[in-house]
Amino acid sequence: MENINNTIEPTLSKAPPLVSGGGGGSTIAVFAPATVANVVCGFDVLGFAVNEPGDEVIMRMTNKPGITISKITGDDGRLPLNPAKNTVSVSVQHYLESVGRTDIGLDIELHKKMPIGSGLGSSSASTVAGLFAIKTLLGDETDAATLLPFAMKGEEMACGHGHADNVAPALLGGFVLIRSYEPLDVVRLPHPAGLWCAIVFPDVDVPTREARQIIRNKIFMKDAVTQWGNIAGLVSGLFMQDIDLIGRSMQDVLVEPVRSMLIPDFYVMRQIAMEMGAVSFGISGSGPSVFAFTRDEETAKRITQKLQQHLTGIKIGSNIYVSTINDAGPRVIG
Amino acid sequence: MENINNTIEPTLSKAPPLVSGGGGGSTIAVFAPATVANVVCGFDVLGFAVNEPGDEVIMRMTNKPGITISKITGDDGRLPLNPAKNTVSVSVQHYLESVGRTDIGLDIELHKKMPIGSGLGSSSASTVAGLFAIKTLLGDETDAATLLPFAMKGEEMACGHGHADNVAPALLGGFVLIRSYEPLDVVRLPHPAGLWCAIVFPDVDVPTREARQIIRNKIFMKDAVTQWGNIAGLVSGLFMQDIDLIGRSMQDVLVEPVRSMLIPDFYVMRQIAMEMGAVSFGISGSGPSVFAFTRDEETAKRITQKLQQHLTGIKIGSNIYVSTINDAGPRVIG
Known part of the structure; x- marks a missing residue:
């Protein structure tokens, strides 16, 4: 069980310690x-x-x-x-x-x-x-x-x-x-240490504001219950390092059915990724990027390459990325 | 981190081993x-x-x-x-x-x-x-x-x-x-080992079917988001043994506002319990029982006694119970 921090309660720092002589050159x-x-x-x-x-x-x-x-x-x-x-x-x-x-x-x-x-x-x-x-x-x-x-x-x-x-x-x-x-x-x-992320950005325009506006304001309670069963399952899977449970839980009955319409061949790409061994597949943020979790780097690479090929076939350019989860946040690089 | 079982996938046992000579007397x-x-x-x-x-x-x-x-x-x-x-x-x-x-x-x-x-x-x-x-x-x-x-x-x-x-x-x-x-x-x-549960059953009639029927079929997406943020927080708190986070997460913007109407003085009882040191307070199932989490047995006892007194004051009988969480499930007692 790694990376469990205590709950973070953001409070504004009013008077942080300052570096001596700050004000020029650094x-x-x-x-x-x-x-x-x-x-x-x-x-x-x-x-x-x-x-x-x-x-x-x-x-x-x-x-x-x-x-x-x-x-x-x-x-x-x-x-x-x-x-x-x-x-x-x-x-x-x-x-x-x-x-x-x-x-x-x-x-x-x-x-x-x-x-x-x-x-x-x-x-x-x-x-x-x-x-x-x-x-x-x-x-x-x-x-x-x-x-x-x-x-x-x-x-x-x-x-x-x-x-x-x-x-x-x-x-x-x-x-x-x-x-x-x-x-x-x-x-x-x-999160499980061995979780890899395959990301594909299809180069189409999906403005965040519009992607938000098409989401329904009112939903069925029964769909909400499905959704919160799933988020509870995902969170449990993250703590338990249970990648199967993470995969089973990553289903979205409320937002994906609507936003996927803005992403070319979303369900085709999902099928490709899942058949190639993805743990899960979905929209990143409001799209159009999509992502898959995999159990290893090789599967993530093969999925991104295959999806890029598919997008090229329908005349859509793309960027692809393969990465583990970043646990450090921002870092000084120079 | 105790009591973490793997995910249980119920499958029906078709041919369990049977006790020899089963069929009379036991x-x-x-x-x-x-x-x-x-x-x-x-x-x-x-x-x-x-x-x-x-x-x-x-x-x-x-x-x-x-x-x-x-x-x-x-x-x-x-x-x-x-x-x-x-x-x-x-x-x-x-x-x-x-x-x-x-x-x-x-x-x-x-x-x-x-x-x-x-x-x-x-x-x-x-x-x-x-x-x-x-x-x-x-x-x-x-x-x-x-x-x-x-x-x-x-x-x-x-x-x-x-x-x-x-x-x-x-x-x-x-x-x-x-x-x-x-x-x-x-x-x-x-769950945290030190979590106690105070339960009060006000002796009024709230049939499960009716308690279900009064819940809204359609809800606002924004309320559902609040709810699944909270269930994710509660599950996290259970894994992290963080009783504060458990308490902060136990808020219900969807069901409690409706079902609480069927429970006499629900919000009065909540205020009493929270002021006496409860971690959280809510409806058990479809009610009319209510429960509070506390950090110790003594607080749970005081809360149940006070709530029983309050219900007596409005001429409602009650049963009260104080317990830790049962981790064993059913057990043979004879």
Whole structure:
């Protein structure tokens, strides 16, 4: 039974210890991971981080108070350099205000290493990388969980709602349950060590807002009971390291039937993956990325290659990734 | 981390080993425990067993094929002696047919040690006691979980639907998740050793069928999300032995608001219990019994006494019970 942390109760750090002489010259590079939210039967409450892909932020302290963004790569020009409109700088600004350090100057470079709008928590990875960079630069030794409310501010800006099911696993690593938003109550869950994740991003456009709007407001109680039996089974399987139970539990009778319509050949891809030995298959976040759990790297690789071939056959480009679950969250890379 | 069993996949035992010379004279007495189903946020999928109260069955092998019920006590004459209409004999008959032993004769005495229609799994306790008695008499050494489908037949007869959230914990002991009914997938969950249960049965009539009918068929997705965040939190808390998390997670926004209307002073009783130090408070099954988790026996005792006083004050009689969680399920008592 590994990786069981105590429940994390985010509380804002008002006065963290600061590095002496902070205010000019220091530079740091941080990686933060992509994340799979919802995890099939955990709509809006579950997510996990992967080792690949992820985004990188290079942050440099300057002598002029305020935040600038000098460079963004990998976004095809889609993300704003205006620090008032970029989720990374906006989140960092909220953090600086909270710790009373709006006096310092920062320059940010954002290097997108994953597709935007992929359903892999792209904005979350960038935001978490930025927040972890400033926390580290300032020598703030409080628990990373204290950054969560600031990261949620970034999500609010990116997709209209301050969800935590991407930012929480990106920040904490591993499997994360958001039990409640008011008050924010986040629980880090264990997982079997041998679980591999195969991810395929079909290059089609599924905006998060639209993917949310097509979900039904009212549902049948009996379907909800099925769903919460399954999430309880998934959580049990994670604690018990029972991959069969995890697989049996990863069924979604409420959201997938609707959102799968926005993903080309979703059910064909699922059938391919399951026949090739996947433990489970589903939509990552609001899509269009899909993911499968497998018991080994080789099966994950074969599945991603086969699904990419299939998508090529219907003239859809794709990115594919194979990874174990990332237990560390963001990390300093330079 | 105690009491973690592997997932139990009930499969029917077609040819259990039989005791030599079975068929006349052997007598056995079995106790089976009361159970709390739903457990606030786990409507229709969670339940746990308690050590007190429970029902007793005395079963005697006879030389005349067929089942008779010679005595029922503690039921105020409400339960049928006709073996075709009693849940105990009907379940036992299904079992005998399954193992090909309709040739044997059985006489049953049923001693009800808890109120009927209390929301404490009264019919389940009787049924499980009967099934465990015949299994033991026949020397059937298959896992007790194989009795579950027969016990569910009894539930179907008792309340119109073959639910497992009382019979499964009565049979297996401990905390049980019914992840799925088709196929039947039952998971035994661990729990903190120091969890006590205070139970109060207010002596008012809440028929199970009516308590089910008043529940809404359609619900809001956002409420369902709240509910499955909570059940995931409760299951996590059980595995992590985190009583605070268990308490925070035991909130029900869907069923309790409706069913509480059938229970006199439900919210008053909750306030009393919580102010006296309960970890959580809610309806047991479909009510009218209510229960509180506490961290110690003394608090559980004080809460039951105070709630009984309160009910007496509004001219409602009550039964009260204080117990730890029963991890053993049914047991032979003679």
